Amino acid sequence: VTENPTDPTEEILADLAGVDTGDAPSADAEEVSPEPAVSRALEALLARTPLPADSQAAVAVDKLLRRGSERRVSVERRKKLMAALDAALAERRRDTGPIQSVLRSRRYSDGTPLSDVAVRIRAELRRVGATLDVDVDTLREIENGGGEILDTSVMRILAAWSVISGLPKAAARRSYSDAVAGLADDAPLRAAAGADIHEDPGGASPAVVAFTAFLDSLFTHETKEN
C-alpha cells in the first residue's frame, strides 16, 4: 500500500488505508461510532468549504490519485491531445497582442464577448470543414452563393457568421457591420489599433481595421502554424 513509509504523505495514506504504521492505532482498530452520518445541511456546508491546497492531506490525495496511472498514452490519443493543446496554446500566443487584450473585454451587441464571437466563428469554420488555409472556392460554397469578394478575411468571417447566426448573408453582413460600428468610438481600442497596425489606406477607421485584423489573425496565425 505504501511506497515510502518515511514520507509523511505516505504515512497519511497508510493511516487512511488502515495500515498500522507503529505510531498510532490503525483506523480499523477504533470502534465505529453508532452515531449516524451528518445531516444534509452540514454536508452541504462541507461541500462549500474551501479546503487548504498546501496541506499534507492535499499532497497525499494528489499522490494517491496518480497511482494506477502509469499506462502509456496511445499514439493516436497523444496526437489528438497534441492537436487540441497546440490550438489552445496558439490561442494564448495570439492573445498577447494589445488589440486582442482590448477586444477580450468588449462585447457584441447581444452581450457576447467579441473574443467568444471569434471562437464561435472559428469553430464553425472547422465544423463545416473549412480549415484555416481553405481556398476561396470552398469559402464561396460556405457562403452559399459567392458574390464579389472585396476582402477574403471579411468574407470568411461573414460566411461563418451567417451560418452561426442563422441570418441570411445580407443580414449577417449588416450584423457584422453593426459590431464593427460599435467599436468605432472605442478609445482604448483605437489606441491599441494605432499601436499595433496601420490604418487602412481605404479609409476605414482604426477600429474597423482593428476588429478585422483581430478576426483575421485567427486565420492567418493558424495558417502559419499549419
Add this chain to the structure above:
Amino acid sequence: MRLRRRRTAVDEAELIARIKAGDKSAASALISVLTTELDEYSRKIGGDLGDFEREVAVENAMTRVVERIDRFDPARATLHTWARSFVRNELNELRRSPREIPTDARELDRPITDPLTDDEPPPSPETTAMAALVLTLSQADQALLRLRVLEKLGFDEIAQYFGPPVRADTMRKRWERVQTKIARLAREDPDLRRYITEEDK
C-alpha cells in the same frame, strides 16, 4: 518489494509559466503530467459513461487548463486538483447533454467554467468556521474528506486507488467516523451549531 518507475520530473511552476506564454513545448509536458492520471480519474468517477465520452472529457479538461491558466491560483489548489475539477465538470456536461458535446462544436455554445474559482461566494462565518474545524482533523481524515467531498469519489473507487487489501468497507467506516467527529465538533461551534439537526445528535 515495489519497483518504482522513473518519472521525468516536470517542474510545475515552470510548466505553468510555459502554458501562460503559449509555449508549444507545454503541450507535450502537459500530456505527460496529466493525461494518464486524468484518464484514471475519469474512469473512476465516470463509470456510467463510455470510453469515448470519458476521453473527450479529459481532452476538454486539459484544453480548459490551457485556456484558463491565468485563473489558476496555487494557494487554492494544486494543478492536479484544478485539472480534476475540469474533468468533473466536463463529465457532468456530458451527462446533461450527451449528444452535443463530442465534436468541435463544443466551442460554439458552452461557457467556459472553472468549478474551483467561478461563482464562489465570499467566505461566510460558517465556511470559515468549518474550514477551521477541518484543520483540527487528522491529516488522514482530511485526506478522506477531500476524496469524498472535493474529488467526489465513492468508497469503491478510493479502495481501488489503494489496491488490495484495502476494501471499500474500510473507507466507509472511516468516513462514518470522520462525519461523527465533524458533527461533534460542529455542535460545539456557535457558527455551526445551527447546521446540526436531530439526525446528527
